[in-house]
Amino acid sequence: MSSLPATTLEDMVRHAFAGARGRVSAQAPLGARTWFRVGGPAEWLFQPSDAEDLAGMLSRLSPELPVIALGACSNVIIRDGGLDGVVVRMARGFADIAVEADGLVVGSACLDATVAEHAAQAGLAGLEFLAGIPGSIGGAVRMNAGAYGADIASVLDWAEIVTRDGNMLRLGNAALRFGYRRSGLPEGAMVVRARLRGTPASPADIARRIADIRAARELSQPVRARTGGSTFRNPDPEVSARKAWELIDQAGCRGLRRGDAQVSEKHCNFLINLGHATAQDLEALGEDLRQRVTQHSGVSLHWEIKRLGRTQGTPA
Numbered sequence: 001m002s003s004l005p006a007t008t009l010e011d012m013v014r015h016a017f018a019g020a021r022g023r024v025s026a027q028a029p030l031g032a033r034t035w036f037r038v039g040g041p042a043e044w045l046f047q048p049s050d051a052e053d054l055a056g057m058l059s060r061l062s063p064e065l066p067v068i069a070l071g072a073c074s075n076v077i078i079r080d081g082g083l084d085g086v087v088v089r090m091a092r093g094f095a096d097i098a099v100e101a102d103g104l105v106v107g108s109a110c111l112d113a114t115v116a117e118h119a120a121q122a123g124l125a126g127l128e129f130l131a132g133i134p135g136s137i138g139g140a141v142r143m144n145a146g147a148y149g150a151d152i153a154s155v156l157d158w159a160e161i162v163t164r165d166g167n168m169l170r171l172g173n174a175a176l177r178f179g180y181r182r183s184g185l186p187e188g189a190m191v192v193r194a195r196l197r198g199t200p201a202s203p204a205d206i207a208r209r210i211a212d213i214r215a216a217r218e219l220s221q222p223v224r225a226r227t228g229g230s231t232f233r234n235p236d237p238e239v240s241a242r243k244a245w246e247l248i249d250q251a252g253c254r255g256l257r258r259g260d261a262q263v264s265e266k267h268c269n270f271l272i273n274l275g276h277a278t279a280q281d282l283e284a285l286g287e288d289l290r291q292r293v294t295q296h297s298g299v300s301l302h303w304e305i306k307r308l309g310r311t312q313g314t315p316a
């Protein structure tokens with residue numbers, strides 16, 4: 001199959017998968033894997049065995065085909081029509097954690113909370129903020145995840161990435177050009193491993209700080225709901241001194257509903273799926289919020305949640 005000229009889209013994808021060791025599935029449902037529990041299928045889902053397997057597949061995949069990595073899907077709305085092209089999910093081959101004297105080297109599929117717990121057990125402070133963020137390390141690097149005054153930019157030494165054309169590179173912190181809830185990861189690149197710094201401290205003190213962070217979150221966020229985290233980025237301070245949730249609250253939108261999509265009563269920068277919301281309901285509610293906030297305060301909110309894929313019924 002790999003020697004066939006890649007003339008059709010399907011041939012191109014099959015060419016890329018020929019020789020891959022990981023799992024490939026066509027029309028793979030994604031909705032159940034997302035925190036919001038919405039969204040259509042991946043046209044192709046690839047779960048590489050390890051970084052070399054991923055690099056090989058990307059080096060064979062024609063540059064015109066869309067490809068995207070997904071992590072724990074805690075910051076995405078996957079639209080109801082699903083994702084065209086190839087979706088990459090890293091799992092077992094990307095879940096190693098190596099503890100070093102002043103940091104941890106962690107695979108991209110490790111959950112942030114697991115990394116925080118390993119750091120605590122090893123007596124390494126500084127990574128407690130990860131305990132309350134429900135994503136994976138890959139998503140955390142991509143989004144520069146942060147909380148309680150710390151973020152990935154403040155603890156990352158380097159990240160290993162596979163570029164869209166299949167090259168493996170190690171990038172230092174500066175090369176990743178982190179900003180507020182974003183990174184300058186090269187277009188189409190996927191994070192496979194990262195080194196995060198920690199400072200030696202008492203494991204009991206670190207465990208206490210983690211418990212405090214978790215308790216504070218339970219009080220202030222709908223952490224047990226079907227949600228996607230902060231919907232909108234906080235505005236730049238020169239645009240507004242108010243946070244996104246305050247602007248939404250002041251525009252009278254707390255609890256606003258569209259079908260089964262609702263603005264959380266607990267934290268109004270969170271949207272929640274009450275049970276049967278579609279991606280379209282959630283996205284339309286978010287757009288409604290943006291309009292109401294602009295009318296009320298003149299501030300334009302920008303989505304933090306990544307909205308990916310095609311709306312239902314639009315052609316591939």
Ligand SMILES: Cc1cc2nc3c(=O)[nH]c(=O)nc-3n(C[C@H](O)[C@H](O)[C@H](O)COP(=O)(O)OP(=O)(O)OC[C@H]3O[C@@H](n4cnc5c(N)ncnc54)[C@H](O)[C@@H]3O)c2cc1C
Binds near residue numbers: 108222
């Ligand atoms: C209840 C709740 C609370 C939250 N609290 C916080 C918080 O306090 N602070 C905060 O920053 N965020 C928070 N979030 C949002 C979310 O957890 C973070 O943005 C997280 O870093 C996303 O990681 P993920 O693995 O789920 O990424 P996904 O949601 O799967 O993907 C997010 C983006 O990262 C990209 N991506 C994922 N994996 C990779 C990879 N390996 N390589 C390259 N790109 C990749 C995706 O393509 C997508 O663009 C919260 C979310 C929820 C549901």
